[in-house]
Amino acid sequence: MKESEDSPKPGGDSKKIRKILTLKNQLGLHARAAAALVNTANRFKSDIQIQYNEETANCKSIMGILMLSAPFGAEIEIIIEGDDAAQALRDIENLIDNRFGEPE
């Protein structure tokens, strides 16, 4: 879809990681799913951003995530910068893979 460079930006430090993930739950990032994402993001010190359709939101703010209005099948990009970035990405990936705990 849009630019999806997996390599760090010039000048960015090595702890910044980004990954494109596909939403697998029926309703996409609706209120409950967004809340679960915020809960997960809040467990980490890293700065966590989510990007969809050329809009970026802070993963620790539910309003921002809701406003992205990402539906089922959307490819979202998670951008994490900080000491616990790797673990944060793993947890977020898990959450999305498990469809936020929703049935299929």
Place this chain on the structure above:
Amino acid sequence: MSAYSRTIKGIKVSAGIAIGRAVVISRSFRDVPKKGISAEEVESEKERFISAIRLITEQTDRLLDGMTQKELRKIGPHINAQKMILSDLRFTEDVFNIISTELASSEMAVVKSLDKYSRSLSSKEKALLNARSLDIKSIEFLLLRILSGKIKDISLLSEDFILISHDITPTELYYYSKQKMIGVATELGGRNSHAAIVARSLHIPAVVGIPNLTQHISTMEDVIIDGINGIVIIHPNQRQIAEYSDKRTAFCSLLDTQQTQEHNGFVSSDGVRVSVLANIDFPEEVDTAKSLGADGIGLLRTEFYFIERPRTPSEEEQFRSYDHIAEKFYPKEITIRTLDVGGEKVPGFISQQKEENPALGVRAIRFCLKNKNLFLSQIKAILRASHRGNVRILIPMISKMEEIIETKRLIEEAKQILTTENKRFDPNIKIGIMLEIPSIIFIMEDVAKHIDFFSLGTNDLIQFMMAADRGNIELFDSASSLSPSIIRVLNMIFKKAESLNKPIYVCGEMATEEEDIVTLLGIGYRHLSMSPINIPIFMNIIKDINIRRAEELVNRIITYENDSDIIKEIERFLNEKGSNN
């Protein structure tokens, strides 16, 4: 007390009957604090907003603390999400910003900020009423109510009450259900809004989507919520209260005995067996229908899968759900009706031109034949669910032969694709059409060569025959099922189906009123499909009906010239039925 009974149709979202006093929360207060504030008041206004948020958060936490594990699992996530939106810093900053730069009251700032959010959502999701912006609207309503101080009134109530409100949030719904709220009706809302889902899981009867409802009734006045048929009765009369008390009793006993009731089927007092099937709106109702001993599903509506969804469901998703239901009912049959709405309700299909008369517009089979990819994927999903041999397919709103031929061609095409895809299906799947548009009745003989069964949609048939909207309370008499023309056409349809040797099922609300049931059985109909909740009620009615005598009754009333004579004769029959057996 001068007020007279008034029946209003809405969207049913949670089954059940509630009879009681209304507590009305109108939207009017939304307009009250429109006045601005002075620069000196900015800080205190911000403080007021923060206290409101704090109050809701505390209340929410107490609610969550008091929940059982099951409630937490089902409702907790909805309430948490709402709490999170309210305490979102971005939202608070937004509101603060509006308060200080525009010198707006908290109420105005809340409305303005949330309007911006929901507008942005609506424009992105392209659905007229989508679940997400409804959730945001609900939060606005809750906040405004807290800011206005009105929420305290509710918590003081110790009597059972029915909430009549502009809108309701999942949190409020849960909270009020603990405060003896027994039913709810709202102006906003849709089938799949959070509040609707919570109402269903709490078994609170609910009807939504009735514009201006709060203006028709005041707090402490009587009201009935019929969540089975999506009806709200304002200022009910004694007869209606008695009638609905019976319905409520039947429904409550049904909820108490969720286990399978062992019974020997539905048999009249003179030993005639009638097959009773279920009309299903939501997958949640399937278990109830089964436990009540339904002889199958006569009408599985599929609108649920399409309306107010962020996107159209895939073939795979539909297949899994249909297949699950077919498996549950096996070996009993289930009839799946293809999509029966217009494009304005299906995500991704906003019609460019607004139809002046959507009920007579591009809907149901007409819409499906214009959107063949969507239709084909639904047909494929239904076919795949038919591999056990207990699924039938039903096509709605057929008005002419060409539609049947084209639909059958698509079904054949779907079968071929499935064969090449190596997917299992029932090659002899039965195909039926809805009899609801009057034109089709005159060509039943020709149509019968191409189909396996008929389903009679009494609601639409009466509506189209009489050119009377059944949702219009002024026209209740015009849309009566006990008119000479209707009784005669029902008789004609039955005789035709019988001579053509095609099964015919009745699946409208007609199969639920005692007067109508007697008439249908007297004409000869033996397959009736109804909402699950109506099954125990029907069971009670049929055991007292002597069908031979009902046939004699129909032979008499079919010659009558006006509604009132017919109704009088049927009422006499019902009053005497006990002594006739």
